[in-house]
Amino acid sequence: MIDTSLLPLWVLAAVGLTAIYVYFKVSFSYWKKRGVPILNPTPPFGDIGAVIFTRKNASELINECYKEFDGKKFGGLYNFTMPILLVRDPEVIKDILVKDFEKFHSRGIAVNEKQDPFQGHLFALSGSKWRNLRVKLSPTFTSGKMKMMFGTMVECGKELQECLQDTANNRETIEIKDILARYSTDIIASCAFGIQCNCLKNPDAEFRKWGRKIFEPSFVAKLSRALMLVAPSL
Structure with missing residues (x-):
């Protein structure tokens, strides 16, 4: 005999698990749909699980991923479900940093200058804030x-x-x-x-x-x- 009183809970759990599966399936298909090579993202951390659990630092992880994409111009990674493009080709890098820089100025880093003023540095800021700080610092160098x-x-x-x-x-x-x-x-x-x-x-x-x-x-x-x-x- 099946306890029918628990049936709504089982249905709710099944729907919840299905929704989670579909969410990650769709999220981790971003680069695949665009023909960009990827590694093996794992829910829920994507490709940065080793960094979250402090087994590796970000530099080590990026270096390993860079080597994994050997022979390719670029590759796709996931910061949790957020897609990240790792570029290897020098010409593409040049276009990003010079020709098309206005489209790639965002660092993708959350900054809260009110809570921690030290977060507001050149390697974290984006857009007009980055430009204003760069103008102030340039005379120093x-x-x-x-x-x-x-x-x-x-x-x-x-x-x-x-x-x-x-x-x-x-x-x-x-x-x-x-x-x-x-x-x-x-x-x-x-x-x-x-x-x-x-x-x-x-x-x-x-x-x-x-x-x-x-x-x-x-x-x-x-x-x-x-x-x-x-x-x-x-």
Whole structure:
């Protein structure tokens, strides 16, 4: 005997599962309908599941996908259900960045400058906001300004050389990622803010501590970024 009282629940569950299946089936057919080669998107994450679960960073994933499309001018990926075009051909890239740039200026990145002003940088902004910021920053990178920065960068380079030499003399293991992060922090602090924070000599410098937080986000921050990819309006 079948308990007919549960029949509406079974029907509702079946309809729900069917709707979910159809939704992802339609969403993941975007590139196929346009004749663009794809990989193997998996619901609900598409091609970025490894990034969501922090098994890989975005750069590693893009590099792997780039190699998978070897011999092709471009390929299609999915950020959850959002289609993304990965371009390999230099001529197509040139058209996108120069000739047809007005059609491709959007970064596809959700930015909330009110909540986090640091999100409003050149690599995240789009359209008029990107153009306005670029106009403001361009004078900073003139040949004259770069020449003024060069001496500071040389000094930071000498400190890096001394730091590496001392570590080698003491036969200590060198953590390349950490030491180059400290080197980069010294250059940024000196050139952009006029601060000599000596991160190479003092790994626990205050400037370095705050910089580290940007690249070592908490679980909540990672979850927040994942949600921004799925539902930017939230």
